[in-house]
Amino acid sequence: MVPNRSRSGYPDVANQSERLVATNIDLVRRIAHHLAARLPASVQVEDLVQSGMVGLIEAARQFQTGQGATFATYAGIRIRGAMIDELRRADWTPRSVHRNTRRISEAIQQVEGREGRAASDREIAQALGASLDEYHMMLQDSASSQILGLEGLFGEDAEPDRMLPGGDAAPLEHLEREQFRDAVVQALAGLPDKERLVLALYYDEELNLREIGGVMGITESRVSQIRSQALHRLRVRLQEWIHEAGS
Numbered sequence: 001m002v003p004n005r006s007r008s009g010y011p012d013v014a015n016q017s018e019r020l021v022a023t024n025i026d027l028v029r030r031i032a033h034h035l036a037a038r039l040p041a042s043v044q045v046e047d048l049v050q051s052g053m054v055g056l057i058e059a060a061r062q063f064q065t066g067q068g069a070t071f072a073t074y075a076g077i078r079i080r081g082a083m084i085d086e087l088r089r090a091d092w093t094p095r096s097v098h099r100n101t102r103r104i105s106e107a108i109q110q111v112e113g114r115e116g117r118a119a120s121d122r123e124i125a126q127a128l129g130a131s132l133d134e135y136h137m138m139l140q141d142s143a144s145s146q147i148l149g150l151e152g153l154f155g156e157d158a159e160p161d162r163m164l165p166g167g168d169a170a171p172l173e174h175l176e177r178e179q180f181r182d183a184v185v186q187a188l189a190g191l192p193d194k195e196r197l198v199l200a201l202y203y204d205e206e207l208n209l210r211e212i213g214g215v216m217g218i219t220e221s222r223v224s225q226i227r228s229q230a231l232h233r234l235r236v237r238l239q240e241w242i243h244e245a246g247s
Helices: 013-022 024-036 045-062 070-091 095-117 121-128 131-144 169-191 193-204 211-217 221-236 239-246
Strands: none
Touching: 013 045, 013 211, 024 045, 024 070, 095 121, 095 131, 095 221, 121 131, 131 221, 169 193, 169 221, 193 211, 193 221, 211 221, 221 239
16 A cells, blocks of 8 residues: 655655554553553543543654554553553652652662572561561552552653664664563562462453452452562662663
């Protein structure tokens, strides 16, 4: 098919972008509903859709074919990123929870750096100067601020999507992305079995916390704590990449 051309003889990029937007509106709604199911009831789906449309429009303008990713894959990253950015701007999480979230990551880094292995719940609690129950409560609170998987690892000012497929990346950036994916795979492989299973069921199989609890024979709140701890552990182990994404 020959692309539409403008009077100058070049492909009509504006029309192409409009077609990409028009044919992918359902993608925005699917992502919005999927994300809303994991967020507090106060978050409205239509608000997510509105911010997601901004991401879709930006993706349609910037996407270039032949870069190894379909438009749906590339746009999905941008759409979710736009939704998460909006959620961060309207952050409902108390400062104390953010503070404890940082403390948990620091405690994990301290223990694992000293012991050379995965830190246990009790060791992390001890490093925090908290009881095991208090630590589990901190994990539960922290879970509410961990919106999605890898997106939540990078912090507020980073741009993790530059480490993911799509766009007009230079050869060096493609190499960085390959290395980043290898680092993620290695970090995931090094998680304790229970944490790795929870992440696989939550992100790959897309089970909710209650369903995962049923599979594993534990409570929904315990699943939430395990997931939260796993994300903290990944953040520590991917610290070098996270720092680069935010620089």
